[in-house]
Amino acid sequence: MTGDCQFKLTSGGTNNLVLTNGSGPSGNPAQPLSDVTAVQSLTTPNNEPCNFPYTYTPGNWQMYFCRRYSATNYSCPTNAGLGQCVMGKFAGIRASGPTGAYNQTYVTDVKQSSSAIQCLDFYYYIPGRTSNPKIQVGWKAGADTQQIVQLTAQSENRWQNSRSSFTAPSSSSYQLTFRMMRNAANNSHVFGLDEIKIYDQSCDSSTTTTTFTTSTTTIEAGTTTPVLPDTTTSVQTTTTPKLPDTTTPIPTTTTPVLPDSTTPVTMTTTSTTTVSTTSTNSESPVVTQDVEETSSANIPIVTTTTSTTTTEEPPVQIFTCDFSTTPCFEGGGLAVTNGNEFNSVDIINEPPRVPLSDVSSTNEPTENNERCKLPYRLPIDNSTNENGAELWFCYKNQCVTESQKLANCKSGNYGLISIDAWESAKTIIKPVNQEMITRNLVGEQCLRYYYYFTVYDKLDWGQHISVLIKSNNETDNEIEIDRLSAVGMVENSWHSRNITFNSTSANYSLMFHFEVTNVNRTDNPASNKTIYFALDNIELYNRNCQRVTATSQSPATTSKPDGLTGTPPLPSDDLRLVLGLSLGIGIPVLLLMISSTKSHKL
Incomplete structure (x- = not known):
């Protein structure tokens, strides 16, 4: 983590923040045992969510995290049995220090925010409920400071979600501050932060926020320069000369200049242009990007819809x-x-201890173009009772299909x-x-x-x-x-x-x-x-x-899936992400996506 992509300790003392994917518990935990991604994502190979909470043994306490078996092996119970969790990392801040109270503040930079009202959305963990542990979150711009939210420990020992609307400072950049406190330092207690995002609108807003896009509108010949709402930077567009009254695909090149950017980004797109001609002699207003212009009768108004396709080299x-x-x-x-050499095993009294067929035999269609219905049981001694062992393989190169018939498998x-x-x-x-x-x-x-x-x-x-x-x-x-x-x-x-x-x-x-x-x-x-x-x-x-x-x-x-209960996430299509901090892989902080309608995890 370098430059803006880091949390910095500003309160003095030893930096206790580390990136971790969690550890194995020695008892009811006082720290997160896995990150937010692990508990929210579908498990493998059964593609099901974790069932939280579950009883952890030994100890018989309620577990809200994936259980660690090794550095790369975390699991949780699902409806189909144990599943492997998808692992990421989170910021763990150990509440250790000299004798006395624990009090540390960490900050990260937020740049190019524009809205006065913004939304802070993140997950947090507060260790235990003794010694008054809490987290204070706020912003700092020069000498100005403001608290956004103060959080205390909850009854359930798990990740919690916080979403708060706040008034951002007037400057376009500021520092986001996290202050962790506890009346007594304790080396076994660890605060946790994960999935930190800031949006350029209120958390409960349902309106569409400004996204920086471009379009081309042509009236006769000439150039228009539409101005985006609530901005002072114009978006330059290339226009097309007068067109006949037909609908014709026309290739266009658009070079948008994004706000606060000195270098234009050039992209070549193919557009479909529809030309319509008015039939009245009166003047009518035409609104383009919230700029009202006046067009006279019988002047073709060309609206260009541009879509961009990116071709990526396949793996x-x-x-x-x-x-x-x-x-x-x-x-x-x-x-x-x-596997045929093991088909003589006793499948009446116990399941096979070795694969009876390869992967393709059960993954691909059988001779009758149906797939194996797994698991299945075979009737023994020509009886109608399915009293054999549960089978997940082809047995003697055959399996039971969806139509309840035996079919020959593809063998490999x-x-x-x-x-x-x-x-x-x-x-x-x-x-x-x-x-x-x-x-x-x-x-x-x-x-x-x-x-x-x-x-x-x-x-x-x-x-x-x-x-x-x-x-x-x-x-x-x-x-x-x-x-x-x-x-x-x-x-x-x-x-x-x-x-x-x-x-x-x-x-x-x-x-x-x-x-x-x-x-x-x-x-x-x-x-x-x-x-x-x-x-x-x-x-x-x-x-x-x-x-x-x-x-x-x-x-x-x-x-x-939303593996954690709480407030539904913000409608991603309507949001401009200002800050996205995801501590899962590699660089833990993604600061300001200038023009986006969705948030992404690194």
Whole structure:
């Protein structure tokens, strides 16, 4: 965080603010255990919201956060079982200091605000209800200060939402201040801030605020310079000479000059122009951008509607492996199988402990063009009772479809790793090098894959899959980009993962590390069993996973559930965002979007 993109401590002492994604609790927490994104977003792989609150054990207290199992593994209960939370970060301010009361103030800069009445919208956490903890939020412009809101602890131990309308200072820039206070310092108590936004209108306003856009209106030949309401800066437009009385697509170039900007932004668009001719001899007013002009009879009035389409280079697939022909990876005793060798397992008394078919067999239509209806149970011994185990795979290359008929599945292979009771870990490696594609691999990338591992009777024996990358530079350390545990096996089926990570090297190794940490498995007959790990449909792209998914599903519409109760969010289409502070990824603060109708999280 540099320049304006930071919180600065102004009250003296030690800067206690850190960016964090939360920690594991040792008891009923006095700090946020996950960020706002984690509790609001849909979980993976079941695409359902968290069910809050839930009873946390041990302790039997009500939990309003995702539960941490590792730095990359947070989960929560959903209607379909445990789901993986989408993680971000928040600002945690520890209430520690010298003996006595805790009192610290942090500020950040707000620039280019224009409305007198503005709306501050943010999430906060106040630790505990003892020692009078509170947060005071206000603004400071030179010697002028004003408090916007004072917040105290609530009864529910969770993120809270605050929305306050306030009168902004007359200057176009000011400082937003957050003051955290507690009668006694306590190192275990942590204040939290997340999703901070300022809008250029009242919080309860339903009117449309000014957005800086341009349009072209032509009357005969000439140039008009419309003036936006409540601004003193004109918007320059390029006009078109007199047109015939027809409707013709006309390419136009518009160069808007945004307020408070000295450099014009040029964009080329294609417009459809409709020409209409009046038939009266009287003069009539024409209003363009709230500027009234007078037009005489039979003069064509041209209204140009401009839309801009941006073409973006699609994601490039760096590496793919469905194990159809080769193992793809080196080392670790990786076997390639279609699962048929395990179809003789006893599915009456217990579920399968290894995939009976690959991912494509259940994801793609069967021979009768229907998909498998998962899960299903098979009748045993030609009876009509479905008394077999619950199946999430094709069994003997068949499955039950939506029409309740058995159909042949499309068969493929997957990669299988087995760890016997006397073994503890295995690793497989895939070198990724720049020659695979024509562009540099350094930067944001997306890893997508399916995984499976054995969980006996829902017992956690310390089964883990770690995904790591290591630069070809021998001095660089391995970087863990994903980690899975028994909690990720919600169902005895294939599960999918989409992981966005940053590659710092063009050439590196992609590694999957499989381990079982439970010791003395050979000494206990109940745990003297083989643990199977499986992988399938592994894909690596040179973009983040959100863009990869959007490209593969375009056009698509996504929604974000409101996992937190409280006041509904502001209507985003009507808002001009002045300040957006989202502490989820990378730079935690986004200051002033000059011209926007929606707010975005970094």
